[in-house]
Amino acid sequence: MICILLGSPGSGKGTQAKRLSAKYGLQHIATGDIFRAEIAKQTELGKKAQEYLKSGKLVPDKVVVEMVAGMIRPSGKYLLDGFPRTLDQAQGLTQILQGAGAAVDLVVYLRLAQSEALRRMTSRRVCSTCGEVYNTVYRQPKQNGICDLDGGKVVQREDDQDATAQKRLMVFEDLTQPLVAYYRGDQLLQEVDANQTPDAVEAELAKLIDAVGAKP
Numbered sequence: 281m282i283c284i285l286l287g288s289p290g291s292g293k294g295t296q297a298k299r300l301s302a303k304y305g306l307q308h309i310a311t312g313d314i315f316r317a318e319i320a321k322q323t324e325l326g327k328k329a330q331e332y333l334k335s336g337k338l339v340p341d342k343v344v345v346e347m348v349a350g351m352i353r354p355s356g357k358y359l360l361d362g363f364p365r366t367l368d369q370a371q372g373l374t375q376i377l378q379g380a381g382a383a384v385d386l387v388v389y390l391r392l393a394q395s396e397a398l399r400r401m402t403s404r405r406v407c408s409t410c411g412e413v414y415n416t417v418y419r420q421p422k423q424n425g426i427c428d429l430d431g432g433k434v435v436q437r438e439d440d441q442d443a444t445a446q447k448r449l450m451v452f453e454d455l456t457q458p459l460v461a462y463y464r465g466d467q468l469l470q471e472v473d474a475n476q477t478p479d480a481v482e483a484e485l486a487k488l489i490d491a492v493g494a495k496p
């Protein structure tokens with residue numbers, strides 16, 4: 281079972297991917313989270329990726345595709361969040377899966393207006409240690425600036441600040457949005473309105489995943 285969540289930054293991919301991967305026993309591959317962890321550890325990969333993340337640009341396709349190729353196992357069940365992000369990555373993924381005797385089962389596009397995506401990104405806050413996501417409008421930690429789960433410091437991601445967030449939305453429009461047409465051509469694409477509560481979006485996604493035969 282291979283499911284891809286497509287959507288602009290701020291469309292709720294990460295939140296939904298966490299919920300659904302737990303519900304269906306899928307391995308959650310979130311390339312953005314992987315890069316942030318590698319940067320925090322200052323590994324070779326992290327050093328390669330950090331300037332791209334800081335400026336809101338995409339890490340080069342070759343680096344990303346190689347990284348994901350190293351994670352996919354033939355009989356694995358995956359929920360891909362933030363990958364692929366370009367046509368070259370989508371083609372790279374097709375090749376990786378062919379090599380593993382697998383194929384994409386479902387692609388869901390979380391549709392959201394840019395203005396709302398920007399609002400969500402700039403009000404997002406995250407725990408600097410465990411990555412738990414908060415929001416200055418909808419979900420503040422119980423104690424100001426302190427994560428409810430592990431007491432870590434709750435901060436704004438550097439790339440969620442207004443100018444970089446806007447840049448990431450432009451990158452999405454230019455490079456990732458074309459994937460919607462790419463997967464629509466393969467008849468794999470479904471769309472969900474992301475401008476609903478997280479529970480309502482999750483319910484719609486669960487129906488789509490059920491329909492391709494995954495078992496909770």
Ligand code: AMP
Binds near residue numbers: 315448
């Ligand atoms: P995200 O957490 O998905 O919003 O990703 C944060 C940043 O990580 C992006 O702005 C890119 O710099 C980088 N990144 C994540 N996934 C990819 C990808 N598939 N291709 C290239 N860059 C990526």
